[in-house]
Amino acid sequence: MNLKLRIWRQAGPAAAGRLVEYAADHVSPDMSFLEMLDVVNEGLTKKGEEAIAFDSDCREGICGTCSLVINGVPHGPDRGTTACQLHMRRFKDGDSVTIEPWRAAAFPVVKDLIVDRSAFDRIIAAGGYVSVNCGGAPDGNAIPIPKDVADLAMDSAACIGCGACVAACKNASAHLFMSAKISQFALLPQGHPERHRRVTAMIAQADGEGFGSCSNEGECQAVCPKEIPISNIARMTREYVKAALLAK
Amino acid sequence: MASRGGFLSTSVGTKLLIGVTGFLLFLYLLIHIGGNALIFFGPAVFNNYAYVMEQKNPLLPLIELALLAVFLIHAFKTVRMFLANQSARPVPYAMKKPAGTPSRKTLASSTMIVSGLWLLVFLIIHVKAFRFGPEYDWPAGGRDLYRQEMENLSNPLMVLFYILSMTVVGSHLFHGIASAVQSLGLDHPKWTPRLLFAGKVFAVIIAVGFMIIAAWVYLNQPGAGRVRV
Structure with missing residues (x-):
């Protein structure tokens, strides 16, 4: 399936950020949300663009490192699930997905979707x-x-x-x-x-x-x-x- | 540890103070609506209640001051907390959605500061009209509060403002009562869901009750030919 992504890009803590649109094409419903971002990043790297920075570690829902606000809800639409355990089958072809970092004065943005916790x-x-x-x-x-x-x-x-x-x-x-x-x-x-x-x-x-x-x-x-x-x-x-x- | 003076100034202490004062104001509303409902029984009963409350009660000035203090603390602390909370998220989300169950977020909970400020304005008008308005003597003693209420609610625009304000009271209490219980640290697997529900029921009862009283007063005005002072 194909998705339209709107992702928060911010070069550094002091830089001004903005939402940038990306196309995520040929997304498999079996991918995890972070794997989908990995594929988008591979595409960006091949084009010579800077990859989207986001936090992840265990990718099995137990470390608490991933931190994405997906379509207005932290960790996305599934109850009791971290963003890394969210799968693309939860989305439909043609969906628009907005991805932002945690927003709090006490969690300043380090870069793109990464915040300092x-x-x-x-x-x-x-x-x-x-x-x-x-x-x-x-x-x-x-x-x-x-x-x-x-x-x-x-x-x-x-x-x-x-x-x-x-x-x-x-x-x-x-x-x-x-x-x-x-x-x-x-x-x-x-x-x-x-x-x-x-x-x-x-x-x-x-x-x-x-x-x-x-x-x-x-x-x-x-x-x-x-x-x-x-x-x-x-x-x-x-x-x-x-x-x-x-x-x- | 924080000094005793700082106990109420932390985020948890502020919440406790707002919860306690809010709950006291809710209890006051229960007494208030009980007293007001006596208007259905006519001027003799209503004015006698006012007489006993105001003239036969040496503690009244103290109670009034305490109520004012509770109200001012509640308003001051919430406004200050609201402003501080604004700075806790300086950059807003481009997209933010309610998270759904088991969140208790409602339109009422999202607009507490708006409903609260509305009630602040309402109370200034309300207290000015009833506590500091023109008074008439009642032959059996005290003041003719019945006549005062009839006159205060003779203007349809004023009645509309009252009914609208009671919707706001209901909204404020819809989140407020249950929220106060949680703020006081009261929690029990069996009782919390019941208290949450009871809080909403009380909010509706209080709002609708006051609306009925205001509407009844408007619809039961003394004869149109009566000369008003």
Whole structure:
């Protein structure tokens, strides 16, 4: 099938960008979305033009590197799917496809469709970890954790930090990302020693990075490739209140 | 950690403050519509209610001030948050579409700042007319609020403005009530869906209720020959 692409091209962080039209011809419905872009890029390279820069790594939906807003929806039209796992069979011959990078002040464009998501790394560095003393490996089941709690923590830990939540949010808020990271630790005993410090430090870092605040619309949970719900955000609020009341 | 003074100034603290004040305003509306509905029972019942509320209640000035404070905090914090959120995405998308279920995005949720600002203007007009408008004495004590309401809603354009504003109230509450619950950190697999639904039902009840009252007042004006002061 043949597609009309409108792709955001931007030479560098300071350069002005614009949407450029490309034709993607002879696209196989079995291709992934990124493979389709690879083929377009091969064509551009053969013509001596600069290839379209986009992020990708594992291409199996688990690393959180791909970051494309496809026809107005981060990661494209499929629920619980990263852009790399989106396949061209989802489109029809003659479709027009607009591809843009994540848009947020805290995610500046590096080039074309690539954005700098190091703000997320700094939020994690502010508190999204547990401190573990070195020594012999503890027994896996030394601390009993109810199965439902472990499952809930695992659901939160499924966050791959892709930033689609920020991209979808009208306020470019990082609350879903932060709340998933805070929840995975708040739910488990291993996360408790630092829980009060963690939530206040991570929220302060996110606010400082220039992410917006949350309007409870839940666009984030609709685009999240790991389908992380905004109940995590409610948990983060509870953690925040607890920290203010109980932190020493 | 952030100082106690900074607790309400972070993105989560702001949300908490907006949620608490918004929910209090919703509770106030429930009392307000309950009181207003007494107009159906005639001037004696309605004016007696006003008399008890205004004259027999030593806490009234305090309640009024608290309500004003809650309202001003809600408005000030939301406008400031809205402006800050604008700068969180300086370059807009060329194409942006709603993501669909399970998103809670609606026309109501997308226009909270517009409906909120409309209500700010509405409330200035509304409070000026009823709280600071011309007063008439009621023989049994207090003021003749019934007559005041009849006169305030005798102009069809004013009634239309009220009915339009009640649509805006309904829209604001349609997202607002459920949103406040989430902002307060309340979440439960069983209760959250019910609360979300209840919030929408309350929004419709409040909006339609006030509309019916405004329309009833307009349609039940005292005789056209009556001289207005």
